[in-house]
Amino acid sequence: MNFDLTEEHRMIREMSRDFADEVIEPRAEEMERTGEYPYDIYARMAELGMMGIPFPEDYGGSGGDWVGMHVCIEEIARGDITVAASLEVTTSVVGEELFAFGTEEQKQEWLVPIARGAQIGAFGLTEADTGSDAASLRTTARRDGDEWVLDGVKQFITNIGMDTSSMVIVAARTGIQKNGSPIISTFIVPKTAPGFSLGKRYEKMAWHASPTHEIILDHCRIPAANLLGDPERGFAQHLAALQTGRVSMAAMSVGLAQACLDASLKYAQERTQFGKPIFEHQAVSFKLADMAVAIELARNLMLKAAWLKDQKRKYMFEAAAAKLYASEIAEKAASDAVQIHGGYGCMDEYPVSRYYRSSKFLQIVEGTSEVQRMIIGRVLAGKM
Numbered sequence: 333m334n335f336d337l338t339e340e341h342r343m344i345r346e347m348s349r350d351f352a353d354e355v356i357e358p359r360a361e362e363m364e365r366t367g368e369y370p371y372d373i374y375a376r377m378a379e380l381g382m383m384g385i386p387f388p389e390d391y392g393g394s395g396g397d398w399v400g401m402h403v404c405i406e407e408i409a410r411g412d413i414t415v416a417a418s419l420e421v422t423t424s425v426v427g428e429e430l431f432a433f434g435t436e437e438q439k440q441e442w443l444v445p446i447a448r449g450a451q452i453g454a455f456g457l458t459e460a461d462t463g464s465d466a467a468s469l470r471t472t473a474r475r476d477g478d479e480w481v482l483d484g485v486k487q488f489i490t491n492i493g494m495d496t497s498s499m500v501i502v503a504a505r506t507g508i509q510k511n512g513s514p515i516i517s518t519f520i521v522p523k524t525a526p527g528f529s530l531g532k533r534y535e536k537m538a539w540h541a542s543p544t545h546e547i548i549l550d551h552c553r554i555p556a557a558n559l560l561g562d563p564e565r566g567f568a569q570h571l572a573a574l575q576t577g578r579v580s581m582a583a584m585s586v587g588l589a590q591a592c593l594d595a596s597l598k599y600a601q602e603r604t605q606f607g608k609p610i611f612e613h614q615a616v617s618f619k620l621a622d623m624a625v626a627i628e629l630a631r632n633l634m635l636k637a638a639w640l641k642d643q644k645r646k647y648m649f650e651a652a653a654a655k656l657y658a659s660e661i662a663e664k665a666a667s668d669a670v671q672i673h674g675g676y677g678c679m680d681e682y683p684v685s686r687y688y689r690s691s692k693f694l695q696i697v698e699g700t701s702e703v704q705r706m707i708i709g710r711v712l713a714g715k716m
């Protein structure tokens with residue numbers, strides 16, 4: 333076994349780490365306060381090729397792999413979780429679904445600008461009454477001549493509110509199977525399609541610079557050619573893309589937990605109480621030791637899942653386990669980081685207060701911890 337990153341992966345880590353330290357992290361608190369999306373940061377990430385790491389050069393990428401992508405996402409998340417969230421959705425979920433299931437024409441039209449970072453993609457699955465039980469979605473699509481007509485409302489959609497976002501991949505019912513369950517297909521819906529409109533921007537407790545919107549499809553007409561992949565297997569396609577997304581959410585969680593450890597270790601060595609740095613109090617150093625062990629385990633699990641994907645092997649268990657474990661240890665790390673900072677940890681001038689608010693999202697977005705346990709249970713029972 334070889335646990336070393338390759339030369340290429342090490343270069344990606346170094347590039348992403350320097351960029352996160354020098355460009356992203358110094359702006360993170362201001363971004364959280366204003367809620368303004370940093371288009372300039374994203375443009376520089378595009379120049380560095382970050383959105384195209386796992387895709388072939390023919391499709392606007394750099395011909396790398398998913399281990400490299402996740403090394404990058406972890407470092408970007410260490411700098412700021414909202415920038416990583418945009419990167420994760422556009423590349424690991426939208427880019428991957430287009431790459432895996434799109435026709436050559438769809439890849440050239442939609443994937444190439446996304447992989448180059450010129451445009452950003454969004455993913456539309458969740459509705460008001462269907463989150464974890466996503467297969468019960470209500471949005472419909474019906475064929476009308478050379479077009480599909482979509483009706484429904486999707487909620488909590490990341491990225492779609494950004495000026496640079498071009499489209500959203502939408503899951504919709506297109507019929508009924510013999511067993512009575514719905515046929516779900518997926519569609520590429522351009523933001524410019526007639527009948528598409530952006531609903532409200534949600535006010536959130538954190539991740540302020542990652543815009544989250546409702547989208548309204550009111551007799552929304554798109555060309556027939558915008559059907560993505562197999563019309564009978566749209567839901568399975570969406571789930572396949574979300575499986576990659578789970579690994580990326582794990583990478584984001586590891587990055588956030590690492591930021592908690594870095595900040596807390598520094599603070600514990602500087603802050604003095606009872607005549608010595610608080611690091612010298614065992615209760616504090618044990619918290620840091622536990623945090624470091626948990627991060628190491630989460631990182632290894634996340635990279636193993638990414639590696640399995642690169643080997644084109646099954647990674648359903650590893651993806652769900654990585655998302656579950658990494659997001660739970662990230663929340664614990666953020667809570668301990670605030671504890672180690674004491675009262676200062678509750679003040680916005682210290683980043684750990686932002687880390688604490690941000691960490692909870694990781695256990696919910698792209699499948700809650702309970703859903704990950706359901707997937708793991710089904711894998712154990714041989715049902716997946």
Ligand SMILES: Cc1cc2nc3c(=O)[nH]c(=O)nc-3n(C[C@H](O)[C@H](O)[C@H](O)COP(=O)(O)OP(=O)(O)OC[C@H]3O[C@@H](n4cnc5c(N)ncnc54)[C@H](O)[C@@H]3O)c2cc1C
Binds near residue numbers: 456457
């Ligand atoms: C910031 C943010 C960004 C998001 N971005 C996107 C996006 O870009 N695209 C998109 O489509 N969606 C997006 N989402 C939606 C997100 O994926 C869902 O919120 C998530 O999947 C949970 O669904 P829900 O909110 O409807 O919760 P529910 O499904 O209603 O769950 C509520 C609670 O019940 C639990 N629960 C439900 N079913 C079971 C069960 N069978 N057993 C045990 N417990 C259960 C859940 O685990 C949870 O704790 C985003 C959400 C947020 C907060």
